Amino acid sequence: MGTPLGDFIRAKRDSIQPGSLGLPDHGRRRSPGLRRSDLAARAGVSVEYLTRIEQGRDRNPSVPIMNALADALSLDPSERDHPRYLAKISGGECSAHTRPAPARRDVRPAVLETLRLLEPGVAMVTNRLGDVLARTSGFEAVTSGTGLLDSDVPNLTRYVFTDPRAREYFADWADVADEQAFDLWLGPSVENSxxxxxxxxxxxxxxFARRLNRHVVPRRGVLRLNHPAGLEVRLLRETLELSSDAQQLVVFLPADEQTAQAVEQLRGRLRSRPHGHLRAIS
Known part of the structure; x- marks a missing residue:
């Protein structure tokens, strides 16, 4: 049985064209990408050892080996942390026999106060599983009418993959889907994922299963939204990691003047409703 680390290395190897690394093309092969022998040679390990890692028979490679593999795969800085994390969870630190537990959903008062200070901006508190734990009225405004907040406990991951409206709302749905799938690996524990x-x-x-197992490290560029009100919204994202809570505070900023005007228009629509204040999930 394979491991997440083995799946990641194999997927990255399959995605690399030998010519991009200055290696000869060996002609047609059953599998695409870089040969295992070529990767092993670049990393300075034996083919047998690389095979054991990819097949999950070696679950605890050393830090130097992980760095060598990262170099051999030409991973960029945003990608290098992911295989280290996968090596940690593949090493058996999280028992497969542990009873799965729901992720923590309470938000500390200090975090809620920080979110309140961001009003009427667009911001939310979430966890790696996609639970929207608290949000500003601005966040409600830009998601109004999309169905995202219809649930008592809204979950962005569930919405992206199961609600047809998400494919219309997110202009770059495939990129958002990759982001949500990837973030499950960074959840507070393998059991929660x-x-x-x-x-x-x-x-x-x-x-969903395909995207989860591809281990594509997302670029998280401009978030483009097609709001049901007929407005196009382009948002930049700034994320504050709340490590002790396994949560994140995400602030969304207009990427251009057109978006700033659209967000203000959506806020005006929300102000006409009975509510429009900070919401938190208990």
Whole structure:
């Protein structure tokens, strides 16, 4: 049985064309990408050892080996942390027999106060599983009418993969889907990730499983939204990691003047409703 680390290395190897690394093309092969022998030679390890890692028979490679593999795969800085994390969880630190537990959903008062100070901006508190734990009225404004906040406990991952409206709302739906799938690996524990993926499996289908196992490290560029009100919104994202809570405070900033005007228009629509204040999930 393979491991997340083995899956990641194999997926990256399959995605690399030998010519991009100055290696000869060996002609047609059953598998695309870089040969295992070529990667092993670049990393300075034996083919047998690389095979053991990819197949999950070696679950605890050393830090120097991980750095050598990262160099051999030409991973950029944003990608290098991910295989180290996968090596940690592949090493058996999280028992497969541990009963899955829901992710923490309470938000500390100090974090809620910080969010309140961001009003009427667009911001939310979430965790790596996609639970929207608290949000400003500005966040409600830009998501109004999309269905994202319809649930008592909104979950962005579930929305992206199971609600057809998400494909219209997110102009770059495929990129957002990759982001949400990737973030499950960075959840507070493997058990929590498995808990949510099991919940999603039947509803989300094969596309979700494929994206989860590709281990594509997202670029997180400008978030482009097609609001149901007929407005185009382009947002930049600034994320503050709340490490002790396994949560994130995400602030969304207009990427251009047109978006700033659109957000203000959506806020005006929200102000006409009975509510429009900070919401937190208990």
């Amino acid at each position: 498995e808990w949510l993926t099991t919940e999603l499996a039947l509803a989300a289908g094969a596309d």
